[in-house]
Amino acid sequence: MxxxxxxxxxxxxxxxxxxxxxxxxxxxxxxxxxxxxxxxxxxxxxxxxxxxxxxxxxxxxxxxxKAVHTFMLKDSTGLIVNEKALEDWQCFxxxxxxxxxxxxxxxxxxxxxxxxxxxxxxxxxxxxxxxxxxxxxxxxxxxxxxxxxxxxxxxxxxxxxxEPGKVKEVVGIVQHAELAGSLQGKFTKFQQKDQGLSFGLIPTSGTEMVWFMQYDPLLADIPEGIHPRSVQYHELLRELCFKLLKDFPIEVQEVLGSNDFKTSYIWNTRxxxxxxxxxxxxxxxxxxxxxxxxxxxxxxxxxxxxxxxxxxxxxxxxxxxxxxxxxxxxxxxxxxxxxxxxxxxxxxxxxxxxxxxxxxxxxxxxx
Structure with missing residues (x-):
């Protein structure tokens, strides 16, 4: 065969x-x-x-x-809402x-x-x-x-x-040794209380983290028809993330500030x-x-x-x-x-x- x-x-x-x-x-x-x-x-x-x-x-x-042993859910002000130990989870x-x-x-x-x-x-x-x-x-x-x-x-x-997923997700990777070091083994997610908006962080090494922003595109979005590899698209993606996450904690702002939006993209879930x-x-x-x-x-x-x-x-x-x-x-x-x-x-x-x-x-x- x-x-x-x-x-x-x-x-x-x-x-x-x-x-x-x-x-x-x-x-x-x-x-x-x-x-x-x-x-x-x-x-x-x-x-x-x-x-x-x-x-x-x-x-x-x-x-x-990379082993992930804790999930921590926070609201958009940084207040811990829920914390749970994870068994046998890893980030790849x-x-x-x-x-x-x-x-x-x-x-x-x-x-x-x-x-x-x-x-x-x-x-x-x-x-x-x-x-x-x-x-x-x-x-x-x-x-x-x-x-x-x-x-x-x-x-x-x-x-x-x-079926349209109704939620979009921006994904990126950043180098930030200080923040990655403090979050080792933790999956941290910030969730807005009153609308569909969240930001997540997971360290992939001692200096690197993957991050994502899940959002309801009715809140804000990039206009259709712009090529995802164009300079305009990258600039609009950066503006979108900073606009939606402007009231999120300082660590979120640090990640966005360290991110190269040329390597980030929007995932249209479905x-x-x-x-x-x-x-x-x-x-x-x-x-x-x-x-x-x-x-x-x-x-x-x-x-x-x-x-x-x-x-x-x-x-x-x-x-x-x-x-x-x-x-x-x-x-x-x-x-x-x-x-x-x-x-x-x-x-x-x-x-x-x-x-x-x-x-x-x-x-x-x-x-």
């Missing part, structure tokens, strides 16, 4: 590593040559960390990640994790500069994937791991109906309802290609990794592809649906501005 993975992000790489560890021929195809760009950082809880440890069993490379820089996972696969299993175009079928079975550069990869099983805007999903099921299936014939979806949830649960990356683990198990233990893919869906669908609904519920609580009783992002997935 040869497995062809379309997409070399975290989900696709995890899938490739599992296949390689079980001596199954695999080819992971990525649209770009790996570089330290794209995304900043994310939280991961026990289930995802357990998958990473499994993937690292045959490697001498150390895993990235996306680039560090991708670099680590790339090392777990032999170079011959990774193919770059391959933007998926279409499938070649024969007797209602896919026999090859064709890429925009003209290259073709033949295989027996094809796995779509090409993200939220998945072309594989579109060819299997058509266009999905994305999701879609659970698909009726994750596969068609010998093609199956994992990660954001299969499901997209809002960011409030901090479970997106972990879910993608669990997809890879579960699908790998099913491929190895079920007698044929149809039963393996059906079992994979049954094992994952309920949890995915819960996270979609949970994300929407937490978003609505965030926007309702009635209280600070809900811990945004992570409260409902804490064990």
């Amino acid at each position: 040869k497995v062809v993975v379309l997409g070399g992000g975290i989900a696709g790489l995890c899938m490739g590593i599992y296949m390689h560890q079980h001596a199954i021929e695999v080819c992971v195809n990525e649209r770009q040559i790996f570089s330290a760009v794209g995304g900043h950082a994310f939280l991961m809880h026990h289930d995802g960390i357990a998958v990473l440890n499994e993937l690292a069993t045959e490697s001498n490379f150390s895993l990235p990640g 820089k996306r680039t560090d994790l991708l670099a680590c996972l790339n090392r777990f696969l032999p170079a011959y299993s990774l193919k770059n500069n391959r933007v998926f175009s279409h499938f070649i079928t024969e007797e209602d079975q896919v026999i090859a994937a064709v890429f925009l550069n003209g290259e073709v990869e033949y295989g027996d099983v094809f796995i779509g791991a090409d993200g939220a805007n998945s072309m594989v999903r579109q060819q299997l099921f058509g266009e999905v109906k994305f 999701d879609f309802d659970l698909l009726p299936s994750f596969h068609h014939q010998n093609v199956v979806l994992i990660g954001d290609a299969a499901h997209v949830a809002l960011p409030f649960t901090s479970a997106g990356t972990t879910n993608a990794m669990l997809d890879a683990k579960t699908l790998s198990y099913c491929l190895l233990h079920y007698p044929n592809l149809n039963t393996a893919f059906s079992a994979y869906y049954q094992l994952r669908a309920e949890s995915i649906n819960e996270h979609v609904n949970l994300g929407r519920s937490l978003r609505d609580s965030f926007l309702s501005s009635t209280s600070l009783s809900v811990i945004p992002l992570i409260s409902s997935v804490l064990k």
Whole structure:
């Protein structure tokens, strides 16, 4: 059996590593040559960390990640509203994790500069994937791991109906040794009491922090149509953050003052309802290609990794592809649906501005 993975992000790489560890021929195809760009950082809880440890069993490379042992929720004046101990949570820089996972696969299993175009079928079975550069990869099983805007999903099921997330998120990374040192092991979030606006900080090293601003775009926003790589966009993004967060505590102002807005971006959150299936014939979806949830649960990356683990198990233990893919869906669908609904519920609580009783992002997935 040869497995062809379309997409070399975290989900696709995890899938490739599992296949390689079980001596199954695999080819992971990525649209770009790996570089330290794209995304900043994310939280991961026990289930995802357990998958990473499994993937690292045959490697001498150390895993990235920074332990996060405390969640601290403050109001926009800096007053502590809630403080909770966290068990087995870590913060990962996306680039560090991708670099680590790339090392777990032999170079011959990774193919770059391959933007998926279409499938070649024969007797209602896919026999090859064709890429925009003209290259073709033949295989027996094809796995779509090409993200939220998945072309594989579109060819299997058509266009999905994305639901607007109603909340936008600005993400950045700053170097600030003093503040990072004082916040080691802590995820600190400042929440406005009377409107949908918050600011979060998580140290990724002794000197570096990832930060984010979640906001209701009805409060203020950048006009549409401005190119996100333009000087004007970066200037407007800086003005937006300082405007919305002008009454937040001094540490928030220090982070914004230290931030290079050329490396920051706005994430337009969105999701879609659970698909009726994750596969068609010998093609199956994992990660954001299969499901997209809002960011409030901090479970997106972990879910993608669990997809890879579960699908790998099913491929190895079920007698044929149809039963393996059906079992994979049954094992994952309920949890995915819960996270979609949970994300929407937490978003609505965030926007309702009635209280600070809900811990945004992570409260409902804490064990």
